[in-house]
Amino acid sequence: MRVRxxxxxxxxxxxxxxxxxxxxxxxxxTLPGGTQTVNKNYYPSPEVLKSWVDTLEPGMSKGxxxxxxxxxxxxxxxxxxxxxxxxxxxxxxxxxxxxFMPPEQIRAFLNSLAGYELDYKYVKKRHGFTSPIRIRTDAxxxxxxxxxxxxxxxxxxxxxxxxxxVHNYSSDTLFDFLSPGIVVDKAIP
Numbered sequence: 001m002r003v004r005x006x007x008x009x010x011x012x013x014x015x016x017x018x019x020x021x022x023x024x025x026x027x028x029x030t031l032p033g034g035t036q037t038v039n040k041n042y043y044p045s046p047e048v049l050k051s052w053v054d055t056l057e058p059g060m061s062k063g064x065x066x067x068x069x070x071x072x073x074x075x076x077x078x079x080x081x082x083x084x085x086x087x088x089x090x091x092x093x094x095x096x097x098x099x100f101m102p103p104e105q106i107r108a109f110l111n112s113l114a115g116y117e118l119d120y121k122y123v124k125k126r127h128g129f130t131s132p133i134r135i136r137t138d139a140x141x142x143x144x145x146x147x148x149x150x151x152x153x154x155x156x157x158x159x160x161x162x163x164x165x166v167h168n169y170s171s172d173t174l175f176d177f178l179s180p181g182i183v184v185d186k187a188i189p
Contacts, residue, residue, distance in 0.1 A: 036141075038121040042070060046142050046161075049120055053146055053161050060155045062114075065148060071118065079115030079147065087115060087147045088157075112152050120144045123166050130171065138169045 043049040052069055066073055079087065101109060123141035130136045144163030149156045 034125055036121055036123045036125075038119045039075075040120070040122045043120060046120065046144055046163075049144065049146070050161050053159055056148075056155060056159055058155050058157050062150055062153050062155075065150075065155055069118070069146075073116070076116035076118050076148070079117055079149075081110055083117075083147075084110070084113050084115040084149060087149055109151075113156070114150045114153075116148045116150075118146045118148075120146070120163075133173050134171060135173070136169055136171045139166055141166050 043052075055068060056065055060068075062073065066076075100106060121141070121143045123139050123143060125137055125139045127135055127137050142163065142165050144161055146159050146161050148159050
C-alpha cells in the first residue's frame with residue numbers, strides 16, 4: 001500500500017530537493033542569472049550613443065532628432081507632464097520654480113511641451129551561493145537614459161544622457177524568496 005503525503009509535505013520535500021540541487025550547483029560555481037537589454041542592438045556602446053546625443057542642438061525638429069538617433073518616435077517612451085517638469089526643473093517632484101511665469105502662462109507652456117525617453121541598458125547577472133542558504137547576485141553592465149523635451153515640435157534644450165556603469169551585488173537567503181502566499185497556494189489545491 002502506497003502512502004500519500006499531504007500536499008504541504010510534498011511542497012516542502014520538493015523545496016528541500018530544489019535547495020539541495022542549488023547548493024550543489026553553488027559549490028560548483030555561479031549560475032547564469034540572465035541579461036537585461038534595452039536598445040543594445042541599435043548602439044554598439046554608450047560612447048557611440050553619447051556622441052550621437054551630443055550632435056543634437058536646440059531648435060532641431062522632432063523628425064530630425066529621431067532620424068539622427070536612428071530611431072522612430074514609436075521607439076521612445078512618452079513622458080507625462082510631471083516627468084517633463086522633473087526633466088526641466090530637477091527631479092524628485094521639484095515642480096515649477098516660484099515666479100517662473102504667471103500660472104496661466106505656465107499651463108500654456110506645459111501644454112506646448114512633449115517629452116520622450118530612450119533607455120539604453122545592458123546588465124548581465126550571475127547568481128552563486130555564498131553559503132547553503134545565501135544567494136549572491138552580481139550585476140555588471142550599464143544603464144543609461146536620454147530624455148528629449150520638445151516645444152511645439154522643436155527640441156527645447158540640449159538633451160543630457162544620464163545613467164552609469166552597473167557594478168553591484170545583492171545577497172538574499174532562500175527564505176527571502178518564500179512568501180506566505182506560495183505556501184498557501186501549494187497547501188490549498
